[in-house]
Amino acid sequence: MNDIVISVRNLVKKFGDFVANDNLSFEVYSGEIFGFLGANGAGKTTALRILSGLSSPTSGEVMVAGYDAKKEPEKIKKNIGYMCQKFSLYEDLTVKENTMLYGGIYGMSLPLIKKRTAELMEKLNFSDYENKLISDLPLGMKQKLAFSVAVLHEPKIVFLDEPTGGVDPVTRRQFWEMIYEAASRGITVFVTTHYMDEAEYCDRISIMSDGKIVALDTPANLKKQYNAETVEEVFIKIARPDSPPSPLKGG
Amino acid sequence: MKRFLGFVKKEFLHIFRDPRTLFLLFGIPAVQILLFGFVVSQDIRNAGVAFLDLSKDEVTQKLTDRIISSGFFRQTDNLLTYNDIDKVLKKGKTKAIIVYEDNFGRNLLEKGKASMSIIADGSEPNTATLVTNYIMAITVDFNREIAGNSAGSGSLITPEVRMFYNPELKGHFMFVPGVITLILILICALMTSVTITREKEFGTMEVLLVSPLKPLQIILGKVMPYFILSLINVIVILILSWFVFGLPVKGSIALLLAESMLYILMSLSLGILISTVSKTMQQAIFISLIGLMLPTILLSGFIFPVENMPAVYRWLCTIIPPRYFIIIIKSIMIKGTGFFYVWKETLVLVVMTLIFIGLSVRNFKIRLE
Numbered sequence: 047m048n049d050i051v052i053s054v055r056n057l058v059k060k061f062g063d064f065v066a067n068d069n070l071s072f073e074v075y076s077g078e079i080f081g082f083l084g085a086n087g088a089g090k091t092t093a094l095r096i097l098s099g100l101s102s103p104t105s106g107e108v109m110v111a112g113y114d115a116k117k118e119p120e121k122i123k124k125n126i127g128y129m130c131q132k133f134s135l136y137e138d139l140t141v142k143e144n145t146m147l148y149g150g151i152y153g154m155s156l157p158l159i160k161k162r163t164a165e166l167m168e169k170l171n172f173s174d175y176e177n178k179l180i181s182d183l184p185l186g187m188k189q190k191l192a193f194s195v196a197v198l199h200e201p202k203i204v205f206l207d208e209p210t211g212g213v214d215p216v217t218r219r220q221f222w223e224m225i226y227e228a229a230s231r232g233i234t235v236f237v238t239t240h241y242m243d244e245a246e247y248c249d250r251i252s253i254m255s256d257g258k259i260v261a262l263d264t265p266a267n268l269k270k271q272y273n274a275e276t277v278e279e280v281f282i283k284i285a286r287p288d289s290p291p292s293p294l295k296g297g
Numbered sequence: 298m299k300r301f302l303g304f305v306k307k308e309f310l311h312i313f314r315d316p317r318t319l320f321l322l323f324g325i326p327a328v329q330i331l332l333f334g335f336v337v338s339q340d341i342r343n344a345g346v347a348f349l350d351l352s353k354d355e356v357t358q359k360l361t362d363r364i365i366s367s368g369f370f371r372q373t374d375n376l377l378t379y380n381d382i383d384k385v386l387k388k389g390k391t392k393a394i395i396v397y398e399d400n401f402g403r404n405l406l407e408k409g410k411a412s413m414s415i416i417a418d419g420s421e422p423n424t425a426t427l428v429t430n431y432i433m434a435i436t437v438d439f440n441r442e443i444a445g446n447s448a449g450s451g452s453l454i455t456p457e458v459r460m461f462y463n464p465e466l467k468g469h470f471m472f473v474p475g476v477i478t479l480i481l482i483l484i485c486a487l488m489t490s491v492t493i494t495r496e497k498e499f500g501t502m503e504v505l506l507v508s509p510l511k512p513l514q515i516i517l518g519k520v521m522p523y524f525i526l527s528l529i530n531v532i533v534i535l536i537l538s539w540f541v542f543g544l545p546v547k548g549s550i551a552l553l554l555a556e557s558m559l560y561i562l563m564s565l566s567l568g569i570l571i572s573t574v575s576k577t578m579q580q581a582i583f584i585s586l587i588g589l590m591l592p593t594i595l596l597s598g599f600i601f602p603v604e605n606m607p608a609v610y611r612w613l614c615t616i617i618p619p620r621y622f623i624i625i626i627k628s629i630m631i632k633g634t635g636f637f638y639v640w641k642e643t644l645v646l647v648v649m650t651l652i653f654i655g656l657s658v659r660n661f662k663i664r665l666e
Binding site: 098099100120123124126128129130131132134135136137138139143146147148150151152153205 | 299300303304306307310311314315499500501503504505506507508509510511
């Protein structure tokens with residue numbers, strides 16, 4: 047757990063006068079499930095884009111999977127997986143065609159793609175669906191598949207951007223089992239979420255507010271520190287220090 | 298390279314799996330060519346004509362017989378006065394009325410000169426053009442015979458055509474270059490803008506951008522299939538127009554295909570540009586259709602000659618890319634001219650393509666930030 051796969055030092059990202067990320071510093075360890083929390087507009091997406099090599103920091107040092115985000119974003123891209131809220135699979139292609147496509151994009155050899163796809167189908171009990179179009183699958187299935195495709199090339203890190211939006215609790219539960227399984231294989235999981243109960247599943251969480259990281263620790267320690275019962279309470283105390291704890295649902 | 302090819306293959310799968318896209322790509326061009334072809338340039342057969350014979354002599358009778366027996370016409374009526382012309386034409390069965398002046402035969406034999414009028418129904422300009430042209434041809438033929446028979450200096454029948462018609466429509470097959478121009482810009486710009494905005498809307502674009510594929514590869518991979526399919530389209534249209542309408546390409550086919558590729562490239566870059574400014578597929582479709590289809594039909598010289606337009610519209614025409622391609626393709630297909638005569642228009646298209654690509658790259662980068 048001590049290998050550092052993401053190291054961020056004094057990251058600043060400005061758009062004109064607007065400071066989206068204000069002096070962020072944190073580290074993520076190998077095999078960890080790292081929750082990245084924050085209200086909308088807190089700067090989560092900006093940070094995620096920099097970490098995944100999509101945009102360049104204004105200043106600061108960002109190392110992802112051993113590469114500098116400023117100088118070698120292309121190398122970072124080869125070593126990460128990515129899944130966004132919208133599931134990112136092509137609806138008019140079959141399950142197999144999707145895995146072939148993404149495997150190919152990440153430079154995997156054909157036999158390897160076939161082997162991994164077969165394993166995956168067996169593991170998920172999807173064998174009957176291999177040649178079905180994605181549009182014919184139920185939402186939960188699509189989501190599991192999207193995650194599996196994102197880690198098909200066994201990346202060092204997988205970024206999940208609000209991956210469980212609009213999914214029922216049972217499927218969310220199963221989805222998190224998949225995340226645990228991937229983490230146990232040594233894949234670092236970097237996940238943003240709106241669901242505060244999900245934050246409890248993470249090894250460590252960071253909470254952003256107004257472009258700054260205002261809290262970063264294990265869920266247990268944070269609850270102790272803020273004298274709260276749930277992460278949701280912690281979040282509310284941090285995001286709105288004046289308001290009393292309320293039983294609002296997260297998400 | 299392997300990554301790129303896999304990506305291109307996926308794009309082909311999108312196209313072949315969507316019947317609507319396929320129809321847009323191949324159905325519409327074929328339908329348009331056939332439709333335009335048969336509607337615009339149908340041969341006349343048994344077109345109704347009527348006669349107002351003010352002379353009623355041997356010569357007029359002969360000419361009338363000649364027209365009727367040509368096989369193209371059928372007599373619908375015999376008029377007695379000028380006042381009936383309007384009434385007969387309005388019935389719709391008569392496409393043209395032939396009027397012989399009083400003393401037609403005597404004038405022709407004695408003065409060597411006689412006049413007749415062809416009054417055509419201008420509400421169907423294409424038929425009217427055809428009908429008058431055919432009648433004129435028959436008359437000229439008849440004229441030559443008379444002139445040959447009579448010993449004197451050549452007798453002359455001067456047919457006077459009374460109709461408003463569009464001189465551009467004289468070439469019945471002018472629509473083929475126009476259809477190619479319209480279809481290429483529509484398909485290329487519409488399809489690329491839609492296919493790119495679709496990736497944005499479905500969130501797959503984000504995943505592609507995060508992947509090791511370079512933005513340039515993504516864009517190229519997305520437009521490559523449309524480039525290939527559009528080129529095939531051009532060839533299909535040319536073959537169709539040749540075999541169905543007997544319109545061969547007079548100039549160099551290689552030059553025509555090269556210019557088509559340039560035009561396709563221009564349209565594709567325009568499509569990419571549209572995709573960078575539209576957030577949804579609807580928006581992309583709207584911009585492509587309203588922004589491209591109408592101007593191409595109205596202002597490119599496809600249907601309405603640019604020379605006859607008011608100055609403001611003429612100026613507008615100069616910024617419309619299809620305007621230049623239509624000149625190029627008409628010159629090559631119909632006049633059979635070489636590159637020397639169309640280099641200026643080609644240059645304009647090259648410059649426009651570069652501008653569109655430049656703007657797209659700039660917009661794309663802004664979006665990435």
